[in-house]
Structure formats: structure tokens, C-alpha cells
Amino acid sequence: xxxxxxxxxxxxxxxxxxxxxxxxxxxxxxxxxxxxxxxxxxxxxxxxxxxxxxxxxxxxxxxxxxxxxxxxxxxxxxxxxxxxxxxxxxxxxxxxxxxxxxxxxxxxxxxxxxxxxxxxxxxxxxxxxxxxxxxxxxxxxxxxxxxxxxxxxxxxxxxxxxxxxxxxxxxxxxxxxxxxxxxxxxxxxxxxxxxxxxxxxxxxxxxxx
Amino acid sequence: xxxxxxxxxxxxxxxxxxxxxxxxxxxxxxxxxxxxxxxxxxxxxxxxxxxxxxxxxxxxxxxxxxxxxxxxxxxxxxxxxxxxxxxxxxxxxxxxxxxxxxxxxxxxxxxxxxxxxxxxxxxxxxxxxxxxx
Numbered sequence: 001x002x003x004x005x006x007x008x009x010x011x012x013x014x015x016x017x018x019x020x021x022x023x024x025x026x027x028x029x030x031x032x033x034x035x036x037x038x039x040x041x042x043x044x045x046x047x048x049x050x051x052x053x054x055x056x057x058x059x060x061x062x063x064x065x066x067x068x069x070x071x072x073x074x075x076x077x078x079x080x081x082x083x084x085x086x087x088x089x090x091x092x093x094x095x096x097x098x099x100x101x102x103x104x105x106x107x108x109x110x111x112x113x114x115x116x117x118x119x120x121x122x123x124x125x126x127x128x129x130x131x132x133x134x135x136x137x138x139x140x141x142x143x144x145x146x147x148x149x150x151x152x153x154x155x156x157x158x159x160x161x162x163x164x165x166x167x168x169x170x171x172x173x174x175x176x177x178x179x180x181x182x183x184x185x186x187x188x189x190x191x192x193x194x195x196x197x198x199x200x201x202x203x204x205x206x207x208x209x
Numbered sequence: 210x211x212x213x214x215x216x217x218x219x220x221x222x223x224x225x226x227x228x229x230x231x232x233x234x235x236x237x238x239x240x241x242x243x244x245x246x247x248x249x250x251x252x253x254x255x256x257x258x259x260x261x262x263x264x265x266x267x268x269x270x271x272x273x274x275x276x277x278x279x280x281x282x283x284x285x286x287x288x289x290x291x292x293x294x295x296x297x298x299x300x301x302x303x304x305x306x307x308x309x310x311x312x313x314x315x316x317x318x319x320x321x322x323x324x325x326x327x328x329x330x331x332x333x334x335x336x337x338x339x340x341x342x
Contacts, residue, residue: 125283144250148296167278167279167281169279193243193245
């Protein structure tokens with residue numbers, strides 16, 4: 001088991017039946033040595049999460065996933081194991097992998113649990129990074145809302161996923177996802193500077209369109 | 210859609226500083242949020258008087274480069290929509306965005322000063338882009 005604090009990579013484990021994610025060879029051939037591939041025909045989402053955890057480790061950000069942690073007893077409840085894990089590991093952050101072609105039900109179950117239980121140190125919008133693939137959702141420049149297109153899994157509990165806030169890093173293809181995870185691993189919160197004018201109003205600027 | 214697919218260019222668009230120097234809307238957006246405070250995207254877009262699609266493309270590019278983050282502010286509530294779940298957004302510059310913006314402003318300043326010092330005869334389009342009156 002990796003020493004805390006760590007980034008926990010969460011998300012789905014399996015593709016929908018018959019779905020081919022067209023993963024690049026980079027992932028298939030580059031799975032970390034500490035991980036045993038679970039997908040048969042091609043890597044499963046849980047394998048991609050292991051790959052992403054390894055990408056984070058290469059950026060000197062210790063990372064793991066629930067499936068890599070153990071030992072666990074066969075009779076242990078999955079929820080109990082997850083809750084104990086996020087309480088036991090002082091989490092440096094959470095990376096949530098949300099691809100097309102896999103059920104987000106588990107992820108949408110885990111996010112509120114993280115908000116509720118992982119309060120040591122408190123989770124914040126600085127530490128939860130959601131990586132939805134294009135098609136899973138999009139944002140509207142007029143409304144200022146990001147919409148997750150998944151009617152099947154919405155429940156009243158999903159109102160809770162935003163309580164602690166999180167950051168969204170949309171991606172379109174797997175090389176783009178890997179690059180983005182690297183960039184976010186190197187990224188830091190900005191320095192908050194006092195405004196020159198003392199006003200938060202954005203001043204119009206002539207922009208060539 | 211990938212950065213390359215959106216622009217039909219390969220290498221330049223993979224390089225954030227090149228993109229920032231080339232894209233007026235992207236530079237203006239980063240300048241508008243350079244103080245590091247999160248702001249609603251609608252407020253920034255209206256403040257800059259940008260077309261929604263131009264604004265969205267620039268923000269998506271900046272987000273691709275991790276120069277700007279799309280954030281769901283703490284304490285906000287998701288809401289049900291006809292298509293799924295909607296969450297409110299704010300945009301915020303990242304530390305890398307601040308550093309690159311400072312670099313881009315330095316490059317622009319250098320070009321302006323060098324063009325004046327050497328009294329160069331520049332193409333009109335270059336003057337408009339780099340040497341605003």
C-alpha cells in the first residue's frame with residue numbers, strides 16, 4: 001500500500017457490453033507493473049484508472065485506486081471498504097475519470113460519499129478533479145452551467161455532489177486525457193491578487209473576433 | 210473534439226504560449242480573470258463583449274492547456290434538467306495561466322518597444338495586432 005497522502009483515482013470499472021473505447025496502444029502497453037490488467041479484450045476503465053494513477057506518480061504525485069488497495073476480506077462490503085479507505089488515507093485529492101461507454105453509477109455514488117466522509121482534511125474544489133469525456137457533458141456559455149447528459153442515473157442525491165465544489169477538465173481523446181492529467185498534476189491554485197481598480201467587474205476590451 | 214481537429218493545425222496549437230499570443234479572445238479572457246478570483250463565465254463574456262461561441266472555444270482551449278479551470282463553486286446545488294444534471298460554473302485562471310500571461314505580456318511589450326526603437330516598417334496587419342494606438 002502506498003503511503004499517504006495520496007490522490008485517489010475513482011470512476012467506473014467496466015465498459016458497457018459491446019462498447020469498444022478505441023484505447024491507444026500507449027495505455028494497453030504502458031499499464032504499470034504494480035497493476036494486473038482486468039480487461040480481457042482491451043483494458044477496462046479500471047485499467048485506465050491504474051494507468052492514470054501511474055501518470056500522476058510520474059509527476060511525483062502519489063496516487064492509487066481503490067482496487068489497488070488491500071488486503072480486503074471477501075465478505076467486506078464495497079461501500080464500507082471505500083469509506084474506510086477515504087477516511088484512512090489523508091487524501092491529497094480525487095481524480096474522477098468519467099469516460100463515455102461506461103456506467104457512471106458507481107462514480108455518482110462515490111462523489112457524495114467523498115464530500116460527506118472524507119473530511120480530514122476537508123475536501124474542497126481544489127482537491128476534487130472531474131475528467132468527463134466530451135459527450136458525457138458540455139457547458140453553455142450563455143447559462144454558465146455544465147450539463148451532464150445522463151438522465152438514467154440522475155437522482156435526488158446528485159444535488160449533493162456539488163456541495164464541496166470541484167474542478168472540471170473536459171477531454172475528447174485518450175492522448176488528450178493523459179496530457180491533461182499531467183498538466184493538472186503540475187498545476188497549482190493561482191495567486192489571488194488585489195484588483196487594480198478594487199472592482200470585480202470585468203472591463204470591456206476591444207477584441208478582434 | 211481535439212485541439213488539432215478544431216483548428217486544422219498541429220504543432221502550434223499544442224503550444225500554449227503560441228496559442229495565447231495568436232488568440233486575442235484567449236488573451237483577453239485571461240487578462241479579465243488574472244487576479245485569480247473565480248468569476249461566472251457569463252459575466253466575463255459580457256464584459257468582453259464576445260460572441261458566445263468565440264468565448265466557449267477560447268475557454269475550452271485555455272482549459273485544454275490547464276491555463277484556466279472550470280470550477281463548480283462550493284456550496285452550489287446541482288439541478289435536474291431535461292437531459293440530465295446541470296451544475297453552475299465559474300472560471301478561474303491557474304497559476305500556470307498567470308505565469309504564461311505575464312510572459313505573453315512581456316513578449317508583446319518587447320515587440321512594441323523593439324518596433325519603435327528600430328523604426329521598422331511593419332505590415333499594417335502587424336501594426337494593428339501588436340502596436341495598437
